Amino acid sequence: MKDLAGKVAFITGGGSGVALGQAKAFAAQGMKIVIADIRRDHLDQALAYFRERNLPAHGIQLDITDRKAYAAAADEAEKTFGPVQLLCNTAGVSQFGPVQQATYDDWDWQMSVNLGGVINGIQTFVPRMLAHALGSHILITASMAGFLPLTLLAEMTNIGTLFAFVIVCAAVLVMRKTNPDANRPFRAPLVPLVPILGILTCLLLMFSLPAENWWRLIIWLLIGFVIYFAYGRKHSVMKHYLEHEISKHGISPGGSLATDVDRIDEGPPKP
Numbered sequence: 001m002k003d004l005a006g007k008v009a010f011i012t013g014g015g016s017g018v019a020l021g022q023a024k025a026f027a028a029q030g031m032k033i034v035i036a037d038i039r040r041d042h043l044d045q046a047l048a049y050f051r052e053r054n055l056p057a058h059g060i061q062l063d064i065t066d067r068k069a070y071a072a073a074a075d076e077a078e079k080t081f082g083p084v085q086l087l088c089n090t091a092g093v094s095q096f097g098p099v100q101q102a103t104y105d106d107w108d109w110q111m112s113v114n115l116g117g118v119i120n121g122i123q124t125f126v127p128r129m130l131a132h133a134l135g136s137h138i139l140i141t142a143s144m145a146g147f148l149p150l151t152l153l154a155e156m157t158n159i160g161t162l163f164a165f166v167i168v169c170a171a172v173l174v175m176r177k178t179n180p181d182a183n184r185p186f187r188a189p190l191v192p193l194v195p196i197l198g199i200l201t202c203l204l205l206m207f208s209l210p211a212e213n214w215w216r217l218i219i220w221l222l223i224g225f226v227i228y229f230a231y232g233r234k235h236s237v238m239k240h241y242l243e244h245e246i247s248k249h250g251i252s253p254g255g256s257l258a259t260d261v262d263r264i265d266e267g268p269p270k271p
């Protein structure tokens with residue numbers, strides 16, 4: 001599916017988190033958004049975002065484990081916007097805490113939402129998608145914790161986050177030279193001392209991590225570089241937005257970070 005404009009997306013759990021991010025990104029590409037979420041307060045907050053921007057979005061309070069309600073929600077979505085061509089099975093829950101404290105109820109709840117909810121989505125929408133035959137996609141979101149041990153993920157997150165802080169500190173130093181007139185919504189005190197100390201302390205912590213962590217970081221980085229140079233560099237919405245702002249104002253944009261992120265959410269400016 002390349003041309004998303006005007007098509008309908010049904011996004012479970014779209015009231016918050018990852019699914020709300022998906023809803024914003026698809027709306028920015030011109031899709032009509034149906035958000036299905038169990039929580040009314042999440043729905044209301046999410047819908048306010050779309051209302052403020054005049055983007056077509058419709059909220060349905062739905063527990064994805066309820067099969068009858070799921071079918072009714074699909075009917076409501078079709079009645080509101082027409083046939084659904086993208087189903088995002090994104091609602092997910094987790095019982096945080098030690099596994100030995102989990103009860104049967106905890107396991108049943110997680111299985112019914114994380115697995116049962118996805119099955120219900122597929123059962124509800126696949127026959128409808130085949131019937132309208134407009135070309136459809138189903139997107140299922142899972143956590144890396146489903147594929148890798150949690151301790152390994154934690155180690156990778158540690159080294160990745162520290163490395164990101166090294167880059168941020170270095171960027172503060174470099175951008176003072178390469179883009180001195182940029183409007184800066186935040187101030188870094190005692191430059192260059194604070195960024196240099198930041199780099200050194202992060203590197204110190206990184207070198208205290210086991211060697212295999214470094215290998216994982218390097219391999220992860222290489223994969224990231226391939227994706228970035230083969231796709232991300234050309235297609236980055238943020239890059240197009242910044243290029244537009246710099247060509248218009250001669251400097252990178254000012255304003256609060258939140259405002260800029262919201263403007264980036266809306267996609268590159270139309271010529």
Ligand SMILES: NC(=O)c1ccc[n+]([C@@H]2O[C@H](COP(=O)([O-])OP(=O)(O)OC[C@H]3O[C@@H](n4cnc5c(N)ncnc54)[C@H](O)[C@@H]3O)[C@@H](O)[C@H]2O)c1
Nearest residue numbers: 013015016017018037038039042062063064091092142143
């Ligand atoms: N947050 C992350 O960093 C991350 C990373 C990788 C994968 N994921 C996966 O993405 C999915 C969403 O995670 P998140 O962090 O955005 O969670 P979240 O808690 O922010 O959002 C989940 C949404 O689903 C809704 N929901 C919960 N149960 C529901 C049900 N029965 N029916 C309908 N809606 C229901 C909640 O109300 C909430 O709005 C999960 O499957 C998670 O494993 C998250």
